[in-house]
Amino acid sequence: xxxxxxxxxxxxxxxxxxxxxxxxxxxxxxxxxxxxxxxxxxxxxxxxxxxxxxxxxxxxxxxxxxxxxxxxxxxxxxxxxxxxxxxxxxxxxxxxxxxxxxxxxxxxxxxxxxxxxxxxxxxxxxxxxxxxxxxxxxxxxxxxxxxxxxxxx
Amino acid sequence: xxxxxxxxxxxxxxxxxxxxxxxxxxxxxxxxxxxxxxxxxxxxxxxxxxxxxxxxxxxxxxxxxxxxxxxxxxxxxxxxxxxxxxxxxxxxxxxxxxxxxxxxxxxxxxxxxxxxxxxxxxxxxxxxxxxxxxxxxxxxxxxxxxxxxxxxxxxxxxxxxxxxxxxxxxxxxxxxxxxxxxxxxxxxxxxxxxxxxxxxxxxxxxxxxxxxxxxxxxxxxxxxxxxxxxxxxxxxxxxxxxxxxxxxxxxxxxxxx
Numbered sequence: 001x002x003x004x005x006x007x008x009x010x011x012x013x014x015x016x017x018x019x020x021x022x023x024x025x026x027x028x029x030x031x032x033x034x035x036x037x038x039x040x041x042x043x044x045x046x047x048x049x050x051x052x053x054x055x056x057x058x059x060x061x062x063x064x065x066x067x068x069x070x071x072x073x074x075x076x077x078x079x080x081x082x083x084x085x086x087x088x089x090x091x092x093x094x095x096x097x098x099x100x101x102x103x104x105x106x107x108x109x110x111x112x113x114x115x116x117x118x119x120x121x122x123x124x125x126x127x128x129x130x131x132x133x134x135x136x137x138x139x140x141x142x143x144x145x146x147x148x149x150x151x152x153x
Numbered sequence: 154x155x156x157x158x159x160x161x162x163x164x165x166x167x168x169x170x171x172x173x174x175x176x177x178x179x180x181x182x183x184x185x186x187x188x189x190x191x192x193x194x195x196x197x198x199x200x201x202x203x204x205x206x207x208x209x210x211x212x213x214x215x216x217x218x219x220x221x222x223x224x225x226x227x228x229x230x231x232x233x234x235x236x237x238x239x240x241x242x243x244x245x246x247x248x249x250x251x252x253x254x255x256x257x258x259x260x261x262x263x264x265x266x267x268x269x270x271x272x273x274x275x276x277x278x279x280x281x282x283x284x285x286x287x288x289x290x291x292x293x294x295x296x297x298x299x300x301x302x303x304x305x306x307x308x309x310x311x312x313x314x315x316x317x318x319x320x321x322x323x324x325x326x327x328x329x330x331x332x333x334x335x336x337x338x339x340x341x342x343x344x345x346x347x348x349x350x351x352x353x354x355x356x357x358x359x360x361x362x363x364x365x366x367x368x369x370x371x372x373x374x375x376x377x378x379x380x381x382x383x384x385x386x387x388x389x390x391x392x393x394x395x396x397x398x399x400x401x402x403x404x405x406x407x408x409x410x
Contacts, residue, residue, distance in 0.1 A: 028406055030196035030271070034256060034351060035399040036211075036225075036236030037292055042244040044324065046300065046388040049368045050379050 196271065196406055198260040200234045201346055202227075211236055213246070214253035234258055241393055247329060250358030254332070256351040259341070260404070271347060271404035274338040284336050284400065286356065289329040292397040296325050300372075302385040307378065318372040325394040331356045334400055351400055 204210065210227050212220035225239040236256070246252045262269045274281050298321045299308025307314065335352040367390060369382065382388070 027195040030198050030232075030404045032198060032200065032232045032234070032260065032402045032404065033399060034234045034236070034258065034402065035397070036256075037239065037395050037397050038236075038254070038289065039239050039241045039393055039395055040244045040247070040329065041241040041391065041393045042325075044367055044390045044392070046390050047366045047368050048382065048384065048386050048388055049370050050382065050384075 196404060197263045198271065198347075198404060199231050199263050200229045201259040201261040202229050203257070203259045203348070210257055211239065212255045213242060214255065220255050244359075247355065247359040250355050252355040254353040256353070256400075257348070258351070259344075259346050259348045261346040269345070270340055271338065271406055273340060273347075274336055274349075276335065276337045282336055284334040284351075284402075286331045286333050287353070287398055287400060288331055289396040289398050291325060291327050291394055293395040294322075296321060296395070297393040299391045300382075300388060301391060302382065302388045305382055305385060308391070313375065314378065315375060318374065320367065320371045320373075321390075321392065324367070324390070324392055326359065329396055330359050332398070336402065338404070347404075349402070351402075353398070353400075 204227065211225050212222045215221050223240040223242070226237045228235040228237065260271070276282050295309075295317055297309050298317070299306060301308075309317070332353040333356050335354065336349065338347055338349040341348050369379070369388065374382075
């Protein structure tokens with residue numbers, strides 16, 4: 001019991017001494033603060049990889065088109081009913097839009113696929129033009145052949 | 154004879170003797186009075202606006218050894234000095250690891266009754282002049298950014314961009330490393346105040362550039378924006394990050410001269 005009382009007394013005295021020292025130190029010193037925000041800037045180069053991606057995309061679509069072209073050519077040579085002369089004339093009529101169309105090796109299904117790769121809107125517009133041209137050419141074609149026969153005669 | 158040495162006579166004799174001793178002592182000595190007030194008054198300082206009084210408040214040490222002033226807003230709020238809207242510092246200055254920021258300030262006693270001066274701190278006093286090491290940490294989560302090309306410029310605040318690209322957050326370091334703080338304090342007798350200088354010295358080089366190149370496709374911009382950029386090649390990302398710091402200044406009156 002006596003030992004406990006001594007311990008409590010010692011603790012109380014120590015705490016009191018610390019409080020006195022702290023208060024004294026507070027009187028003898030002063031604390032101020034400098035705070036702030038510094039702005040740092042950095043400039044980094046950016047690689048524009050977007051056009052490259054588009055090219056890859058187009059190239060990626062052209063490869064299967066060639067394969068598809070070959071697969072479509074084969075039945076066309078086997079069965080002449082698939083390729084109609086009117087269609088060839090129609091493709092020749094839009095030579096200003098696609099150079100591949102003038103390629104003698106190129107057949108009618110190929111041109112349609114390539115145009116679709118540039119966008120459905122363009123393809124639809126071209127398609128509507130094609131039908132007009134095709135209609136006019138189909139009307140003109142018998143007349144031209146009759147004229148040729150007349151000349152021969 | 155008997156009458157002379159009676160009680161009254163002896164008392165008078167003693168008084169005269171003591172009086173004569175006093176007079177003789179006074180003749181041989183002199184008294185000077187020193188009056189002094191010994192006080193252990195409390196210290197109470199406040200920051201004092203020295204804007205325009207003798208140079209920059211905050212500046213950066215250039216490669217030529219000269220301090221370049223940085224524009225900033227300084228707020229004096231009693232015991233706190235706050236620096237905001239600071240002129241942007243190129244991050245490339247951190248790459249060598251020897252950047253120094255200098256901050257000048259002044260303090261003045263709030264009352265005449267309190268201690269007017271604190272103990273000076275000399276730069277040669279290595280113990281007292283080095284406060285310690287403080288970090289510079291990113292404070293704003295969303296940095297200011299812009300992508301600029303020869304014919305295009307967009308970024309923070311541009312409408313139609315949607316959310317800030319994630320790569321913007323990844324491109325700024327979370328902290329700029331540690332800075333060692335040096336402190337000096339001198340008395341300005343003429344203005345009756347104390348002037349201090351804080352030097353923030355970079356401790357190590359800071360790695361800033363992210364690994365590899367930044368690709369435009371990494372920004373996840375809206376398709377319309379990509380269409381607008383087109384095939385422009387000279388593109389640059391400009392980023393501004395805000396890094397906060399806090400320096401505690403303990404002034405004392407020990408050994409005040």
